[in-house]
Amino acid sequence: MTIRDLEVIDLRFPTSRTHAGTDAVHTDPDYSAAYVILCTDAALEGHGLTFTIGRGTEVVAAAIEAFQHLVVGQRLADITADFSGFWRRLASESQLRWLGPEKGVIHLALAAIVNAIWDLWAKAERKPVWKLLADLPPCELVSCVDFRYLTDVMTPEEAIDLLERQQRTKAERESELLRAGYPAYTTSAGWMGYSDDGVRSLCRQALADGWTRFKVKVGGRPDDDRRRVALVRNEIGSTSTLMIDANQRWEVGEAIERVTELAEFRPWWIEEPTSPDDVLGHAAIAKAVRPLGIGVATGEHAANRIVFKQLLQASAIDFCQIDSCRVGGVNENLAVMLMAAKFGVPICPHAGGVGLCEYVQHLSMFDFIALSGTMDRRVIEYVDHLHEHFEDPVVVRRGRYSPPMKPGYSITIRESSRIAHRYPDGKVWA
């Protein structure tokens, strides 16, 4: 099977009209995607996307097109036979790498393409991506990973060893996953732009639906934060789990003060307390708030595996929030998950947006079956919007994700939605 064409679509959803997705920093997101379709000479297409929040999606689309010459004309079998080699040819393209390297627009673009290839590969193998990953022999799986800049913390041999340890017991965990699903938490009740009454009724609805873990946005005025966090803790009761998320709003010292002030509401974690680039800042915050029983979570804006390496080395995080398209797709997330497993830090993926829930469920499920071997202290984020646009949307029941069973990466957006939301000429925008 040969990739014959790479099509890019700028898709935008007008979410800012309802304040869904609002936080202390992103005040008016229009959830969007730079969407890739790999056309082949067979009956299969590979679909992938990278998530954006409105303006600038066209810039990512232009970056995807800049990679076209390295993708079109390639045989799927050649790519998967040396997937880390293919990945490095894109990530280290001798001229394009100047625009990163391996960060920002150029890396978001790479992620959309790489994820589309995983979708194609999984469809060719007639498996969902989680199952494809879990079934790969350890040395084949590890051969998908570019270990460049990681070998001071992890070598391919160590990675194989970590995976080998779980091989014998994989089948049991796969059965458990199919039976019980994977634990989730909801962010849908606590967006920044929602009124107190709105948050209150969403909490009650979520409790009725079986949710036991809730995340609230903070990073506003201290008294507003306090009122909202108190409100949610009061609604969900003392046995439910509460997380708070500042979306990079604070200085290092300010984060320590503000989290300390909210400690009485017993947040399980503080997410993105400060700049996502500040490894040492996160380490300082974690050191200060751990004695209060609060962990530090970050990663949705960590640019690449090298930033994650340092977050782990510096004991800066208690929860590792991989994002399916911020780093370079499945391959680089495997690198991050392998390092997190070595350090014993749980993977709790970032989701929401457009298709992030659909994507990351595969990664957490692979992690459970074949790498960490546990769901303990591990949860997948869930946000309840835009799923209706997907052909194979996530299934979440009583606060748990059910494993997707269709072949591929669950990321295909319905053709009718692709036409209606195309920017700027789709009917939603015209």
Add this chain to the structure above:
Amino acid sequence: MTIRDLEVIDLRFPTSRTHAGTDAVHTDPDYSAAYVILCTDAALEGHGLTFTIGRGTEVVAAAIEAFQHLVVGQRLADITADFSGFWRRLASESQLRWLGPEKGVIHLALAAIVNAIWDLWAKAERKPVWKLLADLPPCELVSCVDFRYLTDVMTPEEAIDLLERQQRTKAERESELLRAGYPAYTTSAGWMGYSDDGVRSLCRQALADGWTRFKVKVGGRPDDDRRRVALVRNEIGSTSTLMIDANQRWEVGEAIERVTELAEFRPWWIEEPTSPDDVLGHAAIAKAVRPLGIGVATGEHAANRIVFKQLLQASAIDFCQIDSCRVGGVNENLAVMLMAAKFGVPICPHAGGVGLCEYVQHLSMFDFIALSGTMDRRVIEYVDHLHEHFEDPVVVRRGRYSPPMKPGYSITIRESSRIAHRYPDGKVWA
């Protein structure tokens, strides 16, 4: 004066045809620029560019256009009256920031625009940028800087204090600069793609021209590196200064081994030994090679002030290599220079490329007059190509930069060159 239009041009120079600019990672650069012209309702234009190396320049151009709505229609006086506010509105635009934040394509684009505003401001004040900066009262200068995410290391008050200390003696240093120029080193003799004979004759020519500081590219095969470094040390003699540059080629442990093997040739610094994102890796390398008398230099690919903050906090660098357009233009470089001054780490800017020499001379000269107050252990990189395309090219004599005297940021490319090198339709590419 009001900005009426923002024009973007994709300019590329076919430098890969001569192997100029080649290193261990960038094997075929076509030095390029996403070029910005701010048109005003007065007689003045502001020019700025961000440096790229060929493919992908169109992506940066698209990102510059995405900022247009925040620039066109603004009054220069309103921008400069609250320059950090203007800067933050661009760097933290609520939807565009998702593409970074503050890194990669979107930040390179911001730099081109911000630098064009400095060019315009300096022209309006009829001063070169170095003089505009050096003459600004400390509190006005500091008001140009966004201290977000820096306050654990530096506050505006501390920054003002650092500048105040140098105020009284500025005039003396300005005279010294005008008389003696600013020390430079040359990279032009040691590109990776050059033959040994080529390197040898370039070294001899440079010595004859008065150069005493030379940089050589490493990161190839160990025996090739050794032969080339030995050759240059032999040519330039024991009293000249030699630097080596691996352009991010190595793993952390590998860098320590390889630099140790080259220690006998007494390099003053090892530049970019590993990933530019690896603060802790650079700290480990610096700790290992400092006892050999070798410093660590990096920064041309450090994404923003937060990465520089950590490089300084972690004692990871001995030389701080700011780049005029990798971070968000003059304003963010002021933040980096202020922090470096606090830590006593010398500023040795990255230059070469297209227009980087023209740009960075202004920053080093300001640093000398008004901030660090010294040229000790400080040098500006010099690369001898593409200057003929500039209206006000750098003047380098006997290994020293002469201060530019024309108003602006010295970055205006001749109109004939802009027409000939426009990609893909200029005559050089057609």
